[in-house]
Amino acid sequence: MKLVICGAGVIGSNLGRYLAEEGHEVNLIEQDEKAASQASEKLDVKVLVGSASNPSILELAGVAEADMVIAVTNSDLSNLAICTLAAAYGTKRRIARVRSMGLNDVIHRFGLPHFHLDEIINPDEVAAQAIAKVLAAPGSREVADFADDKVLLRSFDIPAGSPLIGIRLEDLKERDFPWPFLVVAINRNGRVIIPRGDDTVSAGDRIYVLLPKPSLPEFLTFVHPEVKLPRKVIVYGATNTGVSLSMNLVDRVAEVILLEEDRKLAETVAGTLSRVRVISGPASEADILHECGIEAADAFVAVSGSDHSNLVSAVLAKKMGAKTTVITTNQPEYVGIVGALDIDAVINPRLIATDQILRLVRGGRISTVATLPECKAEVLELIPEPDSPVTKKPLRDLKLPKKCIIGAIHRGSEVVLASGETRIQAGEQVVVFCHEEAVAALQKFFSRKKIF
Numbered sequence: 475m476k477l478v479i480c481g482a483g484v485i486g487s488n489l490g491r492y493l494a495e496e497g498h499e500v501n502l503i504e505q506d507e508k509a510a511s512q513a514s515e516k517l518d519v520k521v522l523v524g525s526a527s528n529p530s531i532l533e534l535a536g537v538a539e540a541d542m543v544i545a546v547t548n549s550d551l552s553n554l555a556i557c558t559l560a561a562a563y564g565t566k567r568r569i570a571r572v573r574s575m576g577l578n579d580v581i582h583r584f585g586l587p588h589f590h591l592d593e594i595i596n597p598d599e600v601a602a603q604a605i606a607k608v609l610a611a612p613g614s615r616e617v618a619d620f621a622d623d624k625v626l627l628r629s630f631d632i633p634a635g636s637p638l639i640g641i642r643l644e645d646l647k648e649r650d651f652p653w654p655f656l657v658v659a660i661n662r663n664g665r666v667i668i669p670r671g672d673d674t675v676s677a678g679d680r681i682y683v684l685l686p687k688p689s690l691p692e693f694l695t696f697v698h699p700e701v702k703l704p705r706k707v708i709v710y711g712a713t714n715t716g717v718s719l720s721m722n723l724v725d726r727v728a729e730v731i732l733l734e735e736d737r738k739l740a741e742t743v744a745g746t747l748s749r750v751r752v753i754s755g756p757a758s759e760a761d762i763l764h765e766c767g768i769e770a771a772d773a774f775v776a777v778s779g780s781d782h783s784n785l786v787s788a789v790l791a792k793k794m795g796a797k798t799t800v801i802t803t804n805q806p807e808y809v810g811i812v813g814a815l816d817i818d819a820v821i822n823p824r825l826i827a828t829d830q831i832l833r834l835v836r837g838g839r840i841s842t843v844a845t846l847p848e849c850k851a852e853v854l855e856l857i858p859e860p861d862s863p864v865t866k867k868p869l870r871d872l873k874l875p876k877k878c879i880i881g882a883i884h885r886g887s888e889v890v891l892a893s894g895e896t897r898i899q900a901g902e903q904v905v906v907f908c909h910e911e912a913v914a915a916l917q918k919f920f921s922r923k924k925i926f
Contacts, residue, residue: 477835478503478540478565480526480556481547482513484804484824485571485597489544489831494518496914498835501535505547527555532563542567544831546595550574554589561590569593569834571827575714595830597823598714601777601802604826605715606722608800608819609707609773611690613698615680615819618844620855621884621903626685627844627853629661630697634677638697644671653689653696656891657681658881658907659849666849666909668879682846682853684881684905686889704772704798708733710757710787711778712743715802715823719775724749731766733757735778757787760794769795776801788817851877851909856920860900864919870894877909878916 475498479486482504490513494500500519503526504510514521524531526547537543543560545553545568553570554577560568572578572594581589607617616629632638638646643657660667661680667673675681685693694701705728709716712734723730730750734740737754744752755762757776768774774791776784781803788799800819825845833843844853858864864872869880869892883890884903890896898904908916 475499475541475835476536476539477501478532478535478537478543478560479519480543480545480553481571482506482509482521483546483548484822485546485828485831486544487513487517488825488828489546489835490517490519492828492832492910493835496836501540503531503535525552527552527559529559532556532559537565538563540565542569542835544569544835546571546827546831550577554591558590567592567834569595569831571595571597573598573714575599575718593834595827596714597827599718600826600830601715601821601823602718602722604821605719605775605777605800605802605819606726608821609704609723609775609798610726611694612701612703612798613694613818616682616844616846618853620853620905621882621889624687624884625855625882625889625903625905626687626690627658627682627905628685628690629680629682629846632675632677632679632681633698636675636677636697637699638675638681639677640674642671643669643673643675653685653692654891655683655685655689655693656881658684658853658879659851661849664848666851666877668877668907680848682849682907684891684907686882686891702772705729706767706771707731707773707775708763708766708768708771708791708796710734710774710776710784712736712739712752713777713779715777716775717743717747719777720747720750733762733766756783758783758790760790763791763794771796773798773800775799781805785815785817789815792816845910849909850911851907852913854906854908854913854916856904856906856917858898858900858902858904858920859922861922862900862920864898864904865900867897868894869896869898872919874919875908875912875915877912879907881905881907 478501480503490500490502502519503522505525510521510523543565545556550572557568557570611628614628618627659682707727708731709720710733720732732750732752735756740752740754774796776788784801788801792799798818802821829843880892882905
């Protein structure tokens with residue numbers, strides 16, 4: 475497939491890396507010379523320096539022959555203009571990142587085709603949704619949903635005293651749990667283990683669990699008996715993410731407080747949000763956090779436009795009594811350090827947006843993607859074609875790529891957790907945990923094409 479990516483930020487660069495590794499022909503356009511140079515050094519893609527809304531640059535990138543144009547620059551209007559030009563040149567599919575809530579509403583009101591778009595991606599909105607899922611699963615570090623939200627992936631750090639410690643995973647299967655679950659991976663001191671039946675869980679491990687949605691409440695009680703659903707949440711930052719999250723929480727949480735440093739913005743937002751208390755002030759000051767009642771907060775969520783402020787305020791909030799802290803960041807390297815700072819979860823909106831676009835690009839047999847940077851792994855929802863290799867034998871007899879484990883199958887109205895005897899049928903939604911280097915090999919098992 476021939477792809478033109480416009481913008482070499484976090485989203486564009488990650489897309490370029492993943493798609494080039496999968497064998498696609500990728501041309502990347504970036505206006506900033508320094509960013510373009512860095513992308514050229516790190517990525518196996520052709521990089522063009524210039525504005526992607528310039529027709530001559532698009533022509534050099536081969537827009538007329540492209541299967542898809544992905545516009546992820548920092549400007550919503552530029553992204554829309556790029557997709558309009560791409561449509562005029564005959565590009566088959568067009569995806570734009572649009573952060574403005576107003577533009578999102580207008581685009582959906584009049585319809586995507588009116589704007590020459592096939593899809594739009596809003597990182598702020600998907601971040602708000604991800605945070606809401608983290609808060610609904612206290613103790614979880616990462617969240618993703620599959621099979622139309624019927625199969626859940628959640629990761630948990632195992633505390634000392636957890637009832638999971640020391641139990642052979644094979645023995646867990648034999649217990650008569652009314653709420654089934656399956657451990658598909660263990661991250662132990664940075665080493666990712668695809669578990670076998672005789673493996674056990676240790677204190678300090680991070681486990682990745684697939685489970686049917688109805689199993690979540692009881693499983694949370696089992697893995698973290700002391701954790702309760704939040705009743706009071708403080709959201710720092712009246713950004714698009716902060717406002718969307720606050721609106722999402724008011725029907726689920728008894729008390730929601732939105733903290734914003736900019737007084738004018740705080741006043742504006744206060745006039746649009748009902749049942750949300752809005753306070754103006756910096757979250758890095760203890761007096762302001764006291765005014766918010768941080769001591770009684772079940773969760774403090776920092777989603778301001780400053781990664782540094784989010785990090786500092788979350789550390790302070792935890793020190794002052796917040797039970798759970800969540801931050802957003804656009805810096806991928808933050809993901810690896812927050813554990814040492816006692817921050818419970820980190821959400822990177824741009825990485826989530828990358829997952830969504832990867833799903834759209836790959837299409838066909840892959841309907842959902844969730845990347846797990848700390849594990850260098852992906853969790854994929856794949857749909858096998860008729861007569862594909864994965865449908866021919868029980869799972870124990872398939873020679874699947876190493877570092878892959880088929881975890882769950884959505885079959886009709888039922889969620890089946892996989893075992894060696896499980897047989898997969900064409901058209902089912904299959905959820906797989908897979909190291910990123912094995913994704914291409916895994917996909918072949920879900921295609922009717924011969925595996926060489």
